[in-house]
Amino acid sequence: MVGFHQARRPRQTTGARLRRELSWPRPAGVLISLLGAALIFNGAVALADSTDASVVSVASSSPSLNTTPVTSQALVAPADPASTAPASAPSSATATATVSPDLAVSGVTAAPIAPVTTPPVLLVKGSVAGAPVQKLFAARTATAAAGDKTVLDVFNPKSTLVLVNKRNALKPLAHVPADLVTPAVAVGSGEPGLLRAEAASAAERMFGAAAAQGVSITLMSSYRSYDTQVGLYNGYAAEKGAEAADTTSAHPGFSEHQTGLAIDIGDGKAGNACDFRSCSAETAAAQWVAAHGADYGFLVRYLTGSEAVTGYWAEPWHLRYVGVEVAQDVVALGIPTYEEYLGLPGAPGYK
Numbered sequence: 001m002v003g004f005h006q007a008r009r010p011r012q013t014t015g016a017r018l019r020r021e022l023s024w025p026r027p028a029g030v031l032i033s034l035l036g037a038a039l040i041f042n043g044a045v046a047l048a049d050s051t052d053a054s055v056v057s058v059a060s061s062s063p064s065l066n067t068t069p070v071t072s073q074a075l076v077a078p079a080d081p082a083s084t085a086p087a088s089a090p091s092s093a094t095a096t097a098t099v100s101p102d103l104a105v106s107g108v109t110a111a112p113i114a115p116v117t118t119p120p121v122l123l124v125k126g127s128v129a130g131a132p133v134q135k136l137f138a139a140r141t142a143t144a145a146a147g148d149k150t151v152l153d154v155f156n157p158k159s160t161l162v163l164v165n166k167r168n169a170l171k172p173l174a175h176v177p178a179d180l181v182t183p184a185v186a187v188g189s190g191e192p193g194l195l196r197a198e199a200a201s202a203a204e205r206m207f208g209a210a211a212a213q214g215v216s217i218t219l220m221s222s223y224r225s226y227d228t229q230v231g232l233y234n235g236y237a238a239e240k241g242a243e244a245a246d247t248t249s250a251h252p253g254f255s256e257h258q259t260g261l262a263i264d265i266g267d268g269k270a271g272n273a274c275d276f277r278s279c280s281a282e283t284a285a286a287q288w289v290a291a292h293g294a295d296y297g298f299l300v301r302y303l304t305g306s307e308a309v310t311g312y313w314a315e316p317w318h319l320r321y322v323g324v325e326v327a328q329d330v331v332a333l334g335i336p337t338y339e340e341y342l343g344l345p346g347a348p349g350y351k
């Protein structure tokens, strides 16, 4: 790994890129608004054992919401069953409610009402009850295939749902994905491409589909290790001081690239002038991924207008793999940020 890290020492273009992946001053008003929005989602952190959807528990250890009081009652018996239950259930309750009055009128003694059994609800650990992501997976219980091994935990780095931003570092901080592979895609930089296997396959399909339509997406950056980020950050700190470094370089452990689920793209036909620059939004590659990326599980993670939530200036080149189902849901609902989709507070700056 030493050779790998040396090979990945920052080059000028890498430094220029990272300077553009800037921190963003904390606009307190917007953060407060977002927190208010988060509280609309019942203010509760719902935790479900992803290996047993019927087990629902609560914990107050969420790093982002650990001051929010939660009750198990709110989670086990939601005030609004429609928010978590499939539309078709529970059918037994419906039958009882409609039949009993008729029986009473005709003089027939009604049978005792059977207790309503709440169907198992697949909740996403770490997200907020009532958040869009919860509704997606709750609705999925009606059709979910048995044996689904999806890790539904937004604070587990093994989950494709993992949330990483300036409030939520990877845990452990030096996490290394276990299934990094090199995707077979066009590379536009000197960096070796590495992604988690699922994201790599998705990237191959996405790059291929774009190429079939005449759009040349190139991979500029993908997995970056904790050690790489330490080197980058320390380089900035030595050059400008720690305070300035904080505004221009992600802290190690706080970069989506360390998940192995994020990529930066370029346009193979547009040249390098707009690589990692706002003008990349006008390239065919960026426009193609904005329109079709979700169909391959990728979100354009940092959009214009969402800087106070994401903590980053708009980055039309930075994509994050979350899986096709989630990505399409985010886009279909018109939700601009992954934080909002999870019902979690924005991350304009480090805590």
Ligand SMILES: [Zn+2]
Residues within 6 Å of the ligand: 221, 257, 262, 263, 264, 317, 318, 319
């Ligand atoms: Zn990036």
